[in-house]
Amino acid sequence: MSSQPIELSDAELRERLTPAEYAVLREADTERPWTGELLDEERAGLYTCKACGNELFAAGTKFDSGCGWPSFYESVNPEAVTLLPDLSLGIERTEVRCARCDSHLGHVFPDGVGTPTGDRYCMNSLALNFTADDEA
Template sequence: MSYQVEKSDEEWRRELDPQAYQVLRQAATERPWTGELLDESRAGIYACAACGAELFKSGTKFDSGCGWPSFYESVDPEAVQLIEDDSLGMVRTEVRCATCGSHLGHVFPDGFGTPTGDRYCMNSISLDFKAEGTPTGDQAGA
């Protein structure tokens, strides 16, 4: 599949720190309960740490008790790409950024009590948080 943002492996390695590269480009998983965004509770948007595409709204985040930030839906169904993943001897659904193809985490149908019943279990390191009211790159320094 082709993506709106495409870079060589060398370019990704230069732009991302080693742990972010492992998660975003090699589908690794950060250890549970270690991510910086797990307890983030401010209003805002969660974007792809690799390309900046908006992925999740803070209002869809919930405490699933799994050790990773969890959301019950993406900002738009087109914002994420869902791919069947049977890499660990079980069938799961991998979630990737639809703009650059970076690995974000997995989605599970066990978001009990949420409007969708889904739990998008995301790696903190795969996301950047933009607090509501924070200037964007175009407005910063204006």
């Protein structure tokens, strides 16, 4: 799938997403740690944006960071996500947004110890769909 930007109307997104998914993807909410259905997913496959289907993370880059959210050490390609400064909690963080539909996915931190990149993309399960390789 192309990361070419698209615009989705608020009405279309509210119809497509649950209220909790909408809160994360469009209002930058965060799901509670250890509650996401994709946290313990271990099958080979692909993670995509729940709002638009943009391909975001390969399952092979997922790792157990112990933070309570699905963590990845890199996106499928640099153009899949947009990184923005986030000072909303009074601390400097880097927000991760879908490059295709500009939905909030989570944050990236430079503390992915032992990973090839040193990064930890800390994502909300509510922002992602997962398709196992054997389901594709």
